[in-house]
Structure formats: C-alpha cells, structure tokens
Amino acid sequence: MASLNERRIETVRRHMALEITHDWDGVIATFDRPRYELYGTGAVFDGEDAVRRYFAASRTPFPDQGNEIIAIAASGNMVLVEFWLTGTHTGPLKVGDNTIPPTGRNFRIRMAASFEFAADSDRIVCERAYFDQAMVLKALELG
Numbered sequence: 001m002a003s004l005n006e007r008r009i010e011t012v013r014r015h016m017a018l019e020i021t022h023d024w025d026g027v028i029a030t031f032d033r034p035r036y037e038l039y040g041t042g043a044v045f046d047g048e049d050a051v052r053r054y055f056a057a058s059r060t061p062f063p064d065q066g067n068e069i070i071a072i073a074a075s076g077n078m079v080l081v082e083f084w085l086t087g088t089h090t091g092p093l094k095v096g097d098n099t100i101p102p103t104g105r106n107f108r109i110r111m112a113a114s115f116e117f118a119a120d121s122d123r124i125v126c127e128r129a130y131f132d133q134a135m136v137l138k139a140l141e142l143g
Contacts (some may be wrong), residue, residue, distance in 0.1 A: 007122040015027055039129065041133055105141060113127055
C-alpha cells in the first residue's frame, strides 16, 4: 500500500491533470473543502461556488491553460510543486479595471504551488499558488 505522502503526491498530480482537461467536478473531488489562495493577486476563493467562479474567470482568457510539473515533493501536511504554467491568450483578460482583448500570444512562466492537506488525509484543504501576474503580462508582451 502507498504511503500517505505518496497518495498525497498522486492526488496533486491528478488535481493538476484534471485542471488541464477542465474536469471541474474531478478537481473539486480532490479537496476536503475547495480553497485557492493566489499569492500574486492576493485573491482567495473559498468554497465550491467561489472556486468554480475562479475556474471560469481564469480560463476565459486562457482556455488552453496547462501545467507541466518540474518537481514535486511531500513533507508533513504539504505537497510542494514547481511547474511551468502555459496558455494562449484567446479570450478577454481582466487586469484591474481594464480588459485586454485577445492577442493570440502564448505564455510559459515558471511558478510554484503548495497544497495543504487535512491531517491523516489525502484530500486537499488549500492550494496556494505563488506567481507574479506581471510575469504573464510580460510573457504576452503586454507589460
């Protein structure tokens, strides 16, 4: 039988793969209680309804948003992941009060996320993504 850390790593791998395919029910099922904290914008999405709104808002400008895991490790109640975030700007992008029309440009930025787990569980209680939104704008030649 797989150890708890191995099961947690597998949960994160599955979670990230399901985000790529837009299987939002599957992503929600990886959580004990859905919660995203974005340490680039300061936004927090707590609860299933808020998380589903985040999915819709984040995929509108980048419907093909993907991730490529570079490194993954578990320690304590956390799994840490370094990855490439990718996408193509094919929908309107809200930045503050401005809306940037689609450019058709691609981005690929390196970022990290931590996944906190409920004690003695392989269910996620919070995903914290660490990135700088300016990096995406720079990669799209918008800033």
